[in-house]
Amino acid sequence: MTPDPPPPTDTPDADGRGRPQLPAPPLPAPALSRLPLPGRALLGRLLSGRLFSGRLHDARTATAVGRLLGLAFAVCLVTGLISHYLQHPPAWAAGSLPTRPVWGYRLSQGLHVATGLAAIVLLLVKLWTVYPRLFAWPPVRGVRHGLERLSVAALVASAVLEVFTGLLNTVQWYPWPFGFVETHFALAWVASGSILLHVAVKAPEIRAHWTARSAGTLRLPAEDGPDRRSLLLGTAAAVGAVTLTTAGQSFTPLAALDLLGPRHPGRGPQGLPVNKTAAAAGIGPGPLPDWRLEVRGPAPYTLTLPQLRALPQTRARLPIACVEGWSAQATWSGVRIRDLLARAGAPPGAGLRVTSLETGGAYRVMEMGREHARDPLTLLALELDGQVLSPDHGYPARIIAPNRPGVLQTKWVTLLEVL
Ligand SMILES: Nc1nc2c(c(=O)[nH]1)N[C@H]1C(S)=C(S)[C@@H](COP(=O)(O)O)O[C@H]1N2
Numbered sequence: 001m002t003p004d005p006p007p008p009t010d011t012p013d014a015d016g017r018g019r020p021q022l023p024a025p026p027l028p029a030p031a032l033s034r035l036p037l038p039g040r041a042l043l044g045r046l047l048s049g050r051l052f053s054g055r056l057h058d059a060r061t062a063t064a065v066g067r068l069l070g071l072a073f074a075v076c077l078v079t080g081l082i083s084h085y086l087q088h089p090p091a092w093a094a095g096s097l098p099t100r101p102v103w104g105y106r107l108s109q110g111l112h113v114a115t116g117l118a119a120i121v122l123l124l125v126k127l128w129t130v131y132p133r134l135f136a137w138p139p140v141r142g143v144r145h146g147l148e149r150l151s152v153a154a155l156v157a158s159a160v161l162e163v164f165t166g167l168l169n170t171v172q173w174y175p176w177p178f179g180f181v182e183t184h185f186a187l188a189w190v191a192s193g194s195i196l197l198h199v200a201v202k203a204p205e206i207r208a209h210w211t212a213r214s215a216g217t218l219r220l221p222a223e224d225g226p227d228r229r230s231l232l233l234g235t236a237a238a239v240g241a242v243t244l245t246t247a248g249q250s251f252t253p254l255a256a257l258d259l260l261g262p263r264h265p266g267r268g269p270q271g272l273p274v275n276k277t278a279a280a281a282g283i284g285p286g287p288l289p290d291w292r293l294e295v296r297g298p299a300p301y302t303l304t305l306p307q308l309r310a311l312p313q314t315r316a317r318l319p320i321a322c323v324e325g326w327s328a329q330a331t332w333s334g335v336r337i338r339d340l341l342a343r344a345g346a347p348p349g350a351g352l353r354v355t356s357l358e359t360g361g362a363y364r365v366m367e368m369g370r371e372h373a374r375d376p377l378t379l380l381a382l383e384l385d386g387q388v389l390s391p392d393h394g395y396p397a398r399i400i401a402p403n404r405p406g407v408l409q410t411k412w413v414t415l416l417e418v419l
């Protein structure tokens with residue numbers, strides 16, 4: 001996230017970090033000369049005790065990796081905010097969230113998790129690149145330097161926590177005492193703030209670099225070694241490998257390569273993954289003969305399952321897009337929410353509260369604004385791909401709505417309340 005390579009500062013030694021260069025000891029020539037160039041350079045440095053110095057650890061490499069990391073982070077932040085505000089609409093946006101394109105959230109959350117995973121690789125490379133500077137001595141050389149180190153400390157700590165809490169959330173593992181959503185959200189701001197602070201603190205160096213560049217007086221090493229290229233190629237390969245083996249969890253054409261994604265679209269009851277099973281929610285597995293749909297509003301009513309099935313049914317092809325990154329399309333059919341609300345005498349533009357049979361859990365109750373409530377594709381679904389919903393997918397009835405996070409597609413619905 002270093003914005004640009006600073007010009008040489010302080011003691012302008014070869015590695016630009018105020019540390020004297022160790023003379024390179026002679027390499028054991030015969031063995032090394034047979035190695036391909038990048039390997040030879042790395043091994044040479046390892047043998048000479050200079051693994052963490054040189055071009056792979058200079059400002060230019062740190063900047064190259066930092067820019068990619070900054071880009072991944074920016075996409076991750078924007079898509080993360082989209083996800084957050086779709087789940088917790090701010091007052092000014094309530095009632096006017098977009099319901100199209102129906103796959104909007106699928107795309108944005110797929111990008112969020114993909115760029116988050118890429119950021120893990122890039123962050124590790126970036127930390128490896130700047131590693132020697134993190135422990136430079138003396139730790140503080142003045143106010144600006146102190147501020148810079150403070151911003152780096154905040155940046156490293158928040159960025160590492162942010163990407164790893166995100167990663168563990170995708171496998172639903174929460175080995176910490178704090179709430180994931182609040183912490184992940186708050187850290188996003190801390191990390192973004194530290195990036196801005198970091199850039200601000202480095203502004204003089206960035207300016208000097210661009211001034212020298214436009215004046216044509218920028219001093220860059222005459223030749224760029226194969227080691228830097230290898231590092232960048234290796235980084236690209238690692239990011240590519242992580243992306244190719246996980247993107248299939250939301251990007252169907254790559255589904256066959258989805259080796260590392262914790263959920264696989266197409267795998268699960270009725271060909272669709274499940275996060276919380278009926279058993280885990282304490283529901284079923286029987287046919288639930290006592291189940292009723294209760295609708296509360298100006299003209300409240302109750303329906304049995306056969307009565308609900310006798311109402312006009314609508315078919316919609318819509319994705320389930322989980323916040324954890326997996327998503328899958330399916331054909332749902334059921335009764336339009338707007339028809340159920342109208343029957344309860346709801347005024348036009350009413351929202352609703354949806355309650356599940358589930359007795360606990362964070363997603364037992366969900367509220368839906370008027371934009372989704374009146375959308376013709378928002379259903380109380382009874383069927384999935386032409387079959388009665390399986391218990392794990394929310395039998396007898398579940399919500400399915402366009403362009404909405406999976407957490408809001410409430411399963412095992414039993415109560416609708418007009419708001
Ligand atoms: N009642 C209830 N509904 C729920 C959940 C839940 O835990 N309880 N999980 C949600 C989450 S996180 C997702 S991603 C979708 C997954 O739907 P599926 O299991 O049918 O694929 O259901 C949602 N509906």
Ligand SMILES: [Mo]
Binds near residue numbers: 321
């Ligand atoms: Mo989810």
